[in-house]
Amino acid sequence: MQPESFSPQEAEQPVTSLIQEAKPSRRNLTTIILTVFLVIFLAAAAGLGYWAYTLNSSLIATQQQLAEVQSDYAKxxxxxxxxxxxxxxxxxxxxxxxxxLTNTQTKLEKMQDENLKLKVKIEAASKKLQILYAFxxxxxxxxxxAIDTMIKATEDRQLLERWNDFYSTPSASASVEFILNLITATQTSLK
Structure with a gap:
């Protein structure tokens, strides 16, 4: 048997066909890997876009809520x-x-004091008028x-002196002087 002789073209042909056959398998693998990476990248980009859209929507909603809260805070x-x-x-x-109120209370106290003083004056004048009527x-x-007892109850010294003058020497002039003094004392007590 003779070895078959190969021509240089034949010898190159199977080698190239072997190389060609090996290249497509590497290309297929590289293409598959690149396709997978591309799909993953596109999925990641789509997910990132969706996430950005969701965040943007949340940000807009939060900004609106913030504006409302700030408006409420301002109110x-x-x-x-x-x-x-x-x-x-x-x-x-x-x-x-x-x-x-303090001023009114002070005025009220003054009025009460004045009222009390006026009451004392009226009582004194009333006693003197009773004496005048009795006289x-x-x-x-x-x-x-009875008149003597009423005059002593007034504790008015001037009236008591005039009464004692009249009582010790009763006369018409002493009586008139006593009555005039009594009227003057009544007027004075009402001032």
């Missing part, structure tokens, strides 16, 4: 300022009312003793 702050102003006004009004209606000597 609350404005309301707080109004209430603070009103509170200051109420405090001022309360202080003025307190001063007015003008004397009918019996015992009435003089």
């Amino acid at each position: 609350l702050q404005s309301g707080n300022e109004n209430l603070t102003t009103e509170l200051a006004q109420v405090k001022t009004d309360l202080e003025e009312s307190s001063k007015d 003008s209606t004397v009918s019996v000597p015992t009435d003089i003793l």
